[in-house]
Amino acid sequence: MTARNAFYAQSGGVTAVINVSAAAVIETARKYPKEIGKVYAGRNGIIGALTEDLIDTSKESADNIRALRHTPAGAFGSCRYKLKSPEQNRREYERLIEVFKAHDIGYFFYNGGGDSADTCLKISQLSESLGYPITAVHVPKTVDNDLPITDCSPGFGSVAKYVAVSMREAGLDVASMAKTSTKVFVLEVMGRHAGWITAACGLAAERKGDAPQLLLFPEIAFEPQKFLAQVDATVKKHGFCAIGVSEGIKDTDGKFISESGLVDAFGHAQLGGVAPVIAGLIQRELKLKHHWAVADYLQRAARHIASKTDVEQSYALGKAAVEYAVKGMNGVMPAIKRLSSKPYRWEISAAPLSEVANREKKMPRDFITEDGFHITQKCRNYLQPLIAGEAYPPYVDGLPDYVRLKNVAVRKKLVEFKL
């Protein structure tokens, strides 16, 4: 058996811990020199494979690769670029094979969410469909926590921790000023179709009356009058009202409350700006002084307050992906299996990509209270271990010391390819 090279790419929205999985893939691959030669990373994700823009990770020191464990965002660049099926765009798959052949790539590691799992599945079938032997393993990642089979998705725990911490802090701020100042605070968080991140805001509330008192989930149709009555009652009872709202809430007709009209490369509407809409509604109808915040990228890049559980799982999954690959397991994704919540115990098992791709895991209805405005104890039991533990990055001069790789390009061997 001769060692073959590996290709690794980051796909879709980056997270605070996607580089932790990258470190795991590279460090683990270096432990299998008989099976795996070099790890080439795609510059800007799968686009790097198509354009033969490969990064030679063997040029990076062990220290720099280790520092990826505390560095957020995509160290090699990521992209939103969805491959069509081989039937629809055979040219792209033939190009991939051309690049893989030219650089002797026998392993494909794709670090992404549901759409990317579909791409990884198609790559895993290249041997069958186009006769190129390759072992493809998906490394899960998505702040949306909407991947099926796995108990949770790397990246989510850290966003969850960030929004819960932020809501607790802002809630204390509002509570202490409410007598004469702001009475309603709205925090908008990510989560296009699934309310997992919104739910995590709810962890900040431990006692009755704590912020947030209300949550608006994308799973529950937004009814303005019902909501306003809740806000009004909360302010009357507790003196203030803090609200966590998903960017993806919809009205009873299924229309997004805030729709910018833009569409991303996967065909999803690009959202943002629900918080001012909700705050404006409260201002108009209840005449209550309000403030609003939109966390946007701050939440998914917040490595400074990453969850230790999330960091550990991101590493373990990257490591497992390489171990599966060297065992010849193709078309799979390592998934988290929860063994118990208290104490929290988990293990990793392989999930077939055919069962992962293009499926969205929404919040179970019994994770949301009957009135639709908060999380249940069952949801808390699920979420709490995912935000447990701190994993602080090192600091220099008051700022996190995030690593920047050299990202040395592999010499090109092929003619140019137009995307």
Place this chain on the structure above:
Amino acid sequence: MTARNAFYAQSGGVTAVINVSAAAVIETARKYPKEIGKVYAGRNGIIGALTEDLIDTSKESADNIRALRHTPAGAFGSCRYKLKSPEQNRREYERLIEVFKAHDIGYFFYNGGGDSADTCLKISQLSESLGYPITAVHVPKTVDNDLPITDCSPGFGSVAKYVAVSMREAGLDVASMAKTSTKVFVLEVMGRHAGWITAACGLAAERKGDAPQLLLFPEIAFEPQKFLAQVDATVKKHGFCAIGVSEGIKDTDGKFISESGLVDAFGHAQLGGVAPVIAGLIQRELKLKHHWAVADYLQRAARHIASKTDVEQSYALGKAAVEYAVKGMNGVMPAIKRLSSKPYRWEISAAPLSEVANREKKMPRDFITEDGFHITQKCRNYLQPLIAGEAYPPYVDGLPDYVRLKNVAVRKKLVEFKL
């Protein structure tokens, strides 16, 4: 000499470290039992004094008072309530004296910004104006960093650290996705008239091309065409553009770019929502994919990433305030005096309140680059020590373990007072 009681109140917008000063005042007062009896805190600030709603801090354990050092927001409640002058509203001052007499209050500690310093000054003159003997000392606090005389204001260093860390993290996120996704990111931060917080965003950029590439200060009139040309050039050169913008930027006519029309109790316009305006402008004129975030209260409540320097200074200033008071120094504010920047050394000296009240310290012009879009090295030298060091709170189950005081009320002795 008989011990007299002390009154302590938090005023105006709360911060991540105002409770650190509260802890310092209470802990230091406990060390002077011959001079100071109990420390009574005003529930919801000065309103608590007017309505005789006093909190007996002697009912709180030493542990709980110590825990204030890591707890953000106002532990006793704060308010935006500006006292008029004794000439304009003699009734309020007579009521204060009535309450002070009833509870034998001989010391007044007011923890606030410029407007509050003015109130504290008026209280310090009560002995002269209305014959009530009291020693009034102001404890500085404002995230806006706009107090004169003191080198910096408690609360600012922690917001500065928060926005610099957030900008660095979000900047890495945008940079890694820019090839196919978001090319412009806008982060809106606080700072009504002074650009100190906006300037702190600039610390995130260490090398040419780092985020943020552009800053929009309230001190520099906003000129859309000039700005758009900078954004365009930055995206062409670096592939993306991250922008830090103050909530208080104005056009060349001095009109706020985003004005909600609301006015707070001090007569200031309540702002918010500049980021979507700027992002919309970029979308319309340059057709670049953008994202925006509004940090709002998240920034000033972010005790989880507070600056160690800020925490230390907040404590030292609260301690000094009590030491000044027991020495009989009236109408003063302990201020930070910078002795050197590298290494950072500082001491505390007393500033007369007459020189502090109602004066705003803006950014010196030479802290802003000539083109108006970034900070100079001189500004960096000033800011850097203020964000140095981490001072993490303790965590339980993944969330910061912030203390909640019992806030036991002192028995009322007087008739009700209508505000």
